[in-house]
Amino acid sequence: MIRGFRFSEPQELPEHGVTVVFVELENTKIELLHPLGDKSPIAGFLAKNTSGGIHHMCIEVDDIEAAVKTMKEKNVRCLTEKTRIGAHGKPVMFLHPKDCAGVLIELEQT
């Protein structure tokens, strides 16, 4: 049997333009995203990926300001000037996919 999955209640994040549900596995979480509002940042992704797909990967970091500084020093572009508050109430920062092998990466403060 596949190990037990736990599903969170849907959570609307108007600032991020998404509704999220977390699927908790033993050692990781899968975040299901649904567009919220007219200008959802995932609308373009869904237009390109009509069946859905893997939108981004999140890496937890101990100190997001230090991690962002390290990324900037390595010429990895950040998508916003400053961190924003993510689905867990902690600061997050998205990195430019072109600087991360085509992968949209979210850093999240633990």
Add this chain to the structure above:
Amino acid sequence: MIRGFRFSEPQELPEHGVTVVFVELENTKIELLHPLGDKSPIAGFLAKNTSGGIHHMCIEVDDIEAAVKTMKEKNVRCLTEKTRIGAHGKPVMFLHPKDCAGVLIELEQT
């Protein structure tokens, strides 16, 4: 600081048409894929995603034959008739992205 990453040595998997490197994080692994040979199954993905991207997600299961049976009962299509041996020397099975919200999912026996 971002938590420490460990990189494995590159490993050629001719049967799968890829060379892999594993990046080990605290509670997960990222598998870097590079096409191997003329008929690599990831060639099409790289043609569509010229900067790279997230190719698939792997979920470990205790009993892959039971998991495959469950998937079939739920009308989730498997990409091969039988399991094959993956990068860790354990049986793996890929599920059809169209049946998994556009996501290519690999099941791997723990």
